[in-house]
Amino acid sequence: MKAILPRWQDGFLFLNGKDVELMIRVLLQSDDTYFVKAFSKYASTKCRSIEFICFTTAEKAVKFLAETTLRLDAVLATESVLEQVTGSTLRLQVSDRTVFADKNAVQINIYQSGTAIISDVSNALILAGNRSITAANGHQVQVVAAVSAQGGSGKTTICYALAAAAARTGKQALYLNLEPFPAFGQLYQQNFASTMDSILFALKSGQDLAPAVLDSMERNRDNVLVLPPFSFAGDLMSLTKEQIGMLLQVLIDKTSVDMIFVDLPEGFGQMNLWVLALCTVVLQVYTDDAAGRERLERVRADVYFKNLEIPGAIMTVLNKCRQRTSEEDIAGKFPMSESLAQGKQIADVQEKNPAFLKSCMDLLEKMA
Template sequence: MKLKVAILDNDINYLDRLTSTFNSKYADKLEVYSFTEKEKVIETLKKVRMDVLLTTTQFEIKDEELRGRCGMAYFVDTPGIESVKEKPAICKFQKAELIYKQILSVYSDMESNISNMKSFGDAAAVIMFTSPCGGTGTSVTAAACAVAHARLGKKVFYLNLETFGVTDSFFTAEGQFTMSDVIYSIKSRKTNISLKLESCIKQSQEGVKYFASPKVALDMIEMTDEDIEVLIKNIQITEGFDEVIVDIPFSLDRDKINLLSKADRIVMVNDGSQIANEKYMKAIQALNLIEQNGDIDIISKSCMIYNKFSNKSSVMLNDIPVNVIGGAPKYEQATTKQLIEQLSKMNHYNTILS
């Protein structure tokens, strides 16, 4: 599916550069029409259905002139402006990739029918990282797994579902959209979710795709377990991912258990301390009872990774019903990014889906 994009600007040089870049990088995704006169745009809109119109504020375009099904945004010269004349604003002077993602966002807000979105074949595998222990470094372990698998050539998405998640401490990339925009899209159900997600996706230098941390932590509380399921399913069919690595808080409530049971693999993280081991065994006992009382499968899908393991204070559990696939020591005085880099080199990440 190609989006038809009309660009109206009296700066011919800018039009030529942007159109040339779009035709070079997004020829399979965009069909670009450029104009310097409003009258020609309006005439074209009468004959050709456009999906998005980008124009400078020098031109006044009325809603009725958009023919009802065309999204619109104003070009601005300054970054950080969100809207102009009640329409989205897009900074002209930024990378073409960022402008492209904002075009997708504008279109997705206009289009509510998801049925004609392209599927990229088999759905991505879902690997959920969680821990009943707390403080074991589950998020860092999940991020390291995402980096490790991306370096193996897999298309990986990292999704942090913690209320106080700090994804931006793990990965960095340009782009204005955050998890807050994703949540709004999921909650409203008024946009083409797949396109909206694509507009919000960032890519780290390690090759991991992700959403930036929400603007406000309270936004995460707005997500129901049904919303989470919708989000994961849409990520699975977006951009042809091989894996979706989910960092999800551990809980025994019915909906969270249901989410865990739908994962292809569950990785529990433990540091081997006495308290962590006790919490882990209580969780396994509870999961056993839940499985006996319902038609779900969690334990057989689970494995365990020891993290922050100390020869002085950590002990490996014996006779547990899950495989221990590896472990990592406690790294002293290391930054978060250094931790992820060190952990991503561990061989046990290669065996998670085996």
């Protein structure tokens, strides 16, 4: 079967000369000819939920807007073109940074990866109330929480490793750390442009939370979406059940993410229970040694744990395994990794340790 290759005609893109009727249609205009041609080729092969009609000159874009009978859901263009957009069509300005704070003046950074551009456009459409984008993707968000009653279980490592592995498969994966004293050094390196302050302010003041969340999200080198850490443990601990629920609901309803991986503090404190009640999958992580297995059995036998209201599937994961022999009640086993013990970053371990990456992929497949 031949691949569908894009071709150019009169300034905009067709797919083999056919009018491809997709649920979402976006006009894209930029003076950067190299970007427009490179992005249109990428989008035509990688994005089946959005059709981008692309122009390199403002004049041709404006002419198209004046003459077309096609429905346009959004226009991503320079200011001179946006001035000609009428009706309910969403206006998005091409820029060197993405900003959602002003819904009437959303900017999209076109100097990032094609995946990130499509994700930002999708988020802008969702923020504006266009739910067709989620329907086009068969959008069902999985919320996966990692929890453990054992300190040093490797819960954080596995939680982030799964997010990175999901991103490798093309999923829009977000990693959310809700630990009061998180350590990110071994997970990824990221110089965040913002803090959680805008999110906290929106949560506590009742302002629209979605723009604050979207502006705070960043995509790291592993293609994982991440939020900045809380500046102080007290900020996190001050959140109520309703505010935690609001944050997760915005991530589910107002972004284009496919999977949210929530890294919870050790134990089963009140905040953990609030999050677990909202998850589709709960991963309980323990080490594959005498201490880890004893802690796991105590949790399983505990009446309190048995009676917890957890609607999602509970899956048990063993970490630092010396053997990969399967066990009926164990969903995944992660091998002992000397590289992780030496402080290597997870992306490097996944790249050089096929067994570790396979454990991630196998567990993701079981969660699907």
